Amino acid sequence: MIQVLEFSFALLPIVIFLIGMWMLDSFQLIKTREVIITILFGFLIAGIAVLFHGTILNNTGIDRAALSRYIAPVSEEFLKFLPVIFLIVTRRVGFMVDAAIFGLAVGAGFAIIENLYYLRALEEATLITWFVRGFGTAIMHGCTTAIAAIISKDLFDTKDWPAMLSFVPGFLLAVVLHALFNMFLLPPTTSALLITISLPPVLYLVFKKSEAHTRSWLGTGLDSDMELLQILLAGNISQTRIGGYIQSIRDKFPPAVVGDIICYLRVYLELSIKAKGILIMKDSGVELPPDPDVEAQFEELEYLESQIGKIGLLAIQPLLKIDNTDLWQLSLMR
Structure with a gap:
């Protein structure tokens, strides 16, 4: 019975917390397989x-207390952050809420393996120890990575910094929070309760803010895409501001490329509208069947990109205002 309680205290809190946060995401854009794979990466990182820490303890004069306070916060947060950086840079994360879930999943995997290791190593530990590790350390591991992921996703999407600089503020904050927890400035049980009471509500508020931002982006983006597509299909493009802009670049490209630019705009907008429609239906709890025409549209889009070239794509950027979320939504279609 005691062993069952130890395992429950050590492992269940972070698992329940991850599942709860995942279920709160009304868009449900992250598949079960993706969460499981991310957790497995957390296992590997742990x-x-x-x-790494065993090597330091065995080959240097650093004791376990110094390792926990000064080295582990940096090394562990760095390792946990690597999968998050990869997912954001490769545009596999659409919104801040998705970044938070991936961060939680990495932290959960890390915490599970770490606590399993200590369950074996600390055979004489009391239930209080496992309460602290389960409700304090494990939740801390998940929340620090999730907070770093949220901050990094926001900066990556909104700032014109070099890409890797977008990850520095979130990483540093995660290290500081981790180090403060490991300093034991408060009694361990108090720290665990404080972590459990404070960090989950903060993440919940971010979830709600991210969902509100997503709905706003869907509404304004859908209206804008439909307006632009209607202008292109109406045939009187020369009488619009869009036609004026295309006319301004006409002298810079051969006529065939200008025609490809107009076709590219049409196909891109059709895919963008379909993607936003899928998200809106997901928010309403409706799963749409795959569109059989999507793959052909992507092939056409890729062909037109090759014809237009990088300079042509840059020229139409002011019309589409393509950002990281727009690029991600197209990947959603596939």
């Missing part, structure tokens, strides 16, 4: 951290 194993690397254990080996």
Whole structure:
């Protein structure tokens, strides 16, 4: 019975927290398989951290207390952050809420393996120890990575910094929070309760803010895309501001390329509208069947990109205002 309680205290809180936050996402854009794979990466990273810290303890004069306070916050947050950086840079994360879930999943995987390691290593530990590790350390691991992921996703999408600089503020904050927890400035049980009471509500508020931002982006983006597509299909493009802009670049490109630019705009807008429609239906709890025409449209889009070239794509950027979320929504279609 005692062992069952130890396992429950050590492992269940972070798992329940991750599932709860995942279920709160009304768009449900992250598939179960993706969450599981991310958790498995957390397992791997925890194993690397254990080996790295063991090497330090065995080959240097650093004791476990100093390691926990000064080295582990940096090394563990860095390792947990690597999958998040990869997912954001490769545009596999659409919104801040998705970044938070991926961060939580990495942290949960890390915490599960770490606590399993300590369950074996600390055979004489009391239930209070496992309460602290389960409700304090494990939740901390998930929340620090999730907070870093949220901040990084926001900066990556909104700032014109070099891409990797977008990850520095979130990483540093995660390290500071982790280090403060490991300093034991408060009694361990108090720290665990404080973590459990404070960090989950903060993430919940971010979830709600992200969902509100997503709905706003869907509404304004859909209206804008439909207006632009209607102008293109109406045939009187020369009488509009869009036609004026295309006319301004006409002298810079051969006539065939200008025609390809107009076709590219049409196909891109059709895919963008379909993607936003899928998101709106998901928010309403409706799953749409795959569109059989999508793959052909992507092939046409890729062909037109090759014909237009990089300079042509840059020339139409002011019309589409393509950002990271727009690029991600097209990947959603596939």
